[in-house]
Amino acid sequence: MRYEDRHAVITGGAKGIGLSTVRAFIREGARVSVFDVDDSAQQLAVEFPGKATFHRVDVSIAREVNDAVKRAIDVYGDISYLINNAGIQTYGTCADCTEDEWDRTMNINLKSAFLCSKACIPSMQKNGKGVVINLSSVQAFVSQNQVAAYTTSKTAMLGLTRSIAADYAPAIRCVAVCPGTVDTPMLRGSIHLSPDPAAVLQECHDMHPVKRIGTPDEVAELILFLCSDDAGFITGQPIRIDGGLGLSIGGSKRE
Ligand code: NAD
Numbered sequence: 001m002r003y004e005d006r007h008a009v010i011t012g013g014a015k016g017i018g019l020s021t022v023r024a025f026i027r028e029g030a031r032v033s034v035f036d037v038d039d040s041a042q043q044l045a046v047e048f049p050g051k052a053t054f055h056r057v058d059v060s061i062a063r064e065v066n067d068a069v070k071r072a073i074d075v076y077g078d079i080s081y082l083i084n085n086a087g088i089q090t091y092g093t094c095a096d097c098t099e100d101e102w103d104r105t106m107n108i109n110l111k112s113a114f115l116c117s118k119a120c121i122p123s124m125q126k127n128g129k130g131v132v133i134n135l136s137s138v139q140a141f142v143s144q145n146q147v148a149a150y151t152t153s154k155t156a157m158l159g160l161t162r163s164i165a166a167d168y169a170p171a172i173r174c175v176a177v178c179p180g181t182v183d184t185p186m187l188r189g190s191i192h193l194s195p196d197p198a199a200v201l202q203e204c205h206d207m208h209p210v211k212r213i214g215t216p217d218e219v220a221e222l223i224l225f226l227c228s229d230d231a232g233f234i235t236g237q238p239i240r241i242d243g244g245l246g247l248s249i250g251g252s253k254r255e
Helices: 016-027 039-047 062-076 099-127 148-168 185-191 197-207 216-227
Strands: 007-011 031-036 052-056 081-084 130-135 172-179 238-241
Touching: 007 016, 007 062, 007 099, 016 031, 016 039, 016 081, 016 216, 031 039, 031 062, 039 052, 052 062, 062 099, 081 099, 099 130, 099 148, 099 172, 130 148, 130 216, 148 172, 172 216, 185 197, 216 238
Parallel strands: 007 031, 007 081, 031 052, 081 130, 130 172, 172 238
Antiparallel strands: none
16 A cells, blocks of 8 residues: 555546556555546546545646646645646648647647646645656657657657656656557557558557557556655656567567
């Protein structure tokens, strides 16, 4: 019970990596405020009474974030951990991404982390310490084609991570988590855009040197570790959890 009675705010906790992270924190004794636009997260409050509270929040809108953070503190007290996980995958090259799609991607993937950090950090300071985890992506280092806005938003997360880490050390640490392909509703939604989803899924497995995609639980366990005192010497850095994606430039193997 590493996080007994600590308060964690987790954005995008209704599904995927966020949902696994909510469950992992609760297993370790934390009380979790779930911020999401998906009302299915209400079920978590029913499943874990006194341990999980759902706040319907669009994390790209300052007023909604500020109101939800106030309500969350009223319910569970000052915040120890903020997991900026909510995000969307969008597609398009620089030329065919519309201005609206660019703004929507930046607002949900990047501005949300700024807004939530801005609202939660004063509470962490009152608490004396805290950890902010920003969900970036392996696409902060290597990109797919046709993801101009997405890859830009995830790369910018590393800058926000460095800034928070530098500005608020030693009391508050900030770390970026950079997953490769992870089996979540986001991934399943993306591959179903293809005429042959099974072939795309196989391609996803094959492109990782470990020959499989990751699970949301694996990412959640990394986040738990990074929030713990065992990770107290890690701050400002991107931590990749990507099955080795992008490690090799190929070449023939020698016998
Ligand atoms: P997901 O789509 O399965 O879940 C995302 C959650 O965010 C959903 O519950 C959704 O309702 C919520 N959300 C979306 N917009 C929101 C908004 N405006 N306000 C509040 N909540 C909102 O996604 P996932 O695959 O679990 O991804 C989680 C994070 O990890 C994202 O930031 C994503 O970019 C990143 N990531 C995912 C992968 C992957 O392969 N799945 C890889 C690298 C990085």
